[in-house]
Amino acid sequence: MYRGAAFGLITAITLTACGGGGDSDDNPLAGDNGGGDGKSIVVGSANFPENQLLAEIYSQALESKGLKVTRKFDIGAREVYYDQVVKGGIGVFPEYNGALLSVAVDENSTATSTEQVNAELKEKLPSSVEILDSAAAEDKDSVTVTAETAAKHNLKSLADLKPVAGDMTLGASSEFKTRNQGVAGLKKVYGVEFGKFQPLDGGAQTTLVKLLKDDEVQAANLYTTDPAIVADKLVVLEDPKNLFSSQNVTPLVYKDAVNDTAKSALNAVSAELTTEDLLEMMKKLVNDKEDADVVAKDWLTSAGLAS
Structure with a gap:
């Protein structure tokens, strides 16, 4: 779910792919991971x-x-x-x-x-x-909307999105588009297909909240421990079919x-x-x-x- 750190767009830092075993030529972190031998x-x-x-x-x-x-x-x-x-x-x-x-x-x-x-x-x-x-x-994934959007479309659960999602933009991390507990699962489990998908880096929760409040996206994949949900009175849509485990x-x-x-x-x-x-x-x-x-x-x- 985390998510000191900048709270805007966070660029993912990718490590060189590790090799197997303990060969430090293949594994840049090898030799540092011990627990019982005095290593770090x-x-x-x-x-x-x-x-x-x-x-x-x-x-x-x-x-x-x-x-x-x-x-x-x-x-x-x-x-x-x-x-x-x-x-x-x-x-x-x-x-x-x-x-x-x-x-x-x-x-x-x-x-x-x-x-x-x-x-x-x-x-x-x-x-x-x-x-x-x-x-x-x-800390679960969620699809969250503003109170205004929820009231406008009478949204309480993910199922309620089905007739209106085609006219909405979903904002989420880029990985959410292909995950079963994401866009693929929303379609399979609830029959929900958003009109547009706005991808952001995985650490961009603060940016997602701003886009949601500015109506640049109408739904967002927010983590349920995000304090903005309470502070900004956002609505986490219920998940009665347990798409998100x-x-x-x-x-x-x-x-x-x-x-x-x-x-x-x-x-x-x-x-x-x-x-x-x-x-x-x-x-x-x-x-x-x-x-x-x-x-x-x-x-x-x-x-x-x-x-």
Whole structure:
């Protein structure tokens, strides 16, 4: 779902493709991802502020246990970073379990609940990686409209878009156009086809909100922990057919990069992190312009995970 970081358009930083094994000539991050041998654990993040915040929380939680951490944030979309984790270039990554399953592991999966999603991930993930405990915290994709648009077309759920979407423009990250939990799924599950699609970089939530408020787009793929939804009284359309599956914050780890101490530290974060916590921290990041490392430290301290 993240999403310090500029809150406008964020350019994805793509890493050189990793090779296999531990050959540092093929893998630019090799040798940095250890957990039990004194080497540094590489913690990565996607190219949006929330995910960078979560990566910072993971990093500080690991450091609080005396582990060395190398931060590799702002990498890009899942289509870019997933292989880096599978091949060991990244040791720890804050993921969203439903999106991980449907985008990277099994695009045909019909799992929706947290339990179903995690069961399939544990069965289908490559042998080099695993998920740890999921947090209660969840940040789902949504299709969101302004209160004015909702009232004009009597929109309450995604199904209500079907007769009017042809005259509307949908704004979203470029990846949303081809994902099953995106434009393809909207057509398949709800019969919804937008007249136009406005692609933006994955970190452009603030830009999406502005385009939505200015009526440059009439619907937007916003993350449900975006504080603008409450602040600007936007309407998240209901998803009765569960197009968007559970999206619990879940550590994805390269097995050889993390020891029991590291796993315990990450699972402790998951045990405490709630959606309300995530929304409050995003308000501090976006509205109050606080630095991610400060927000992360304050939360870890309040949760009793750091001093």
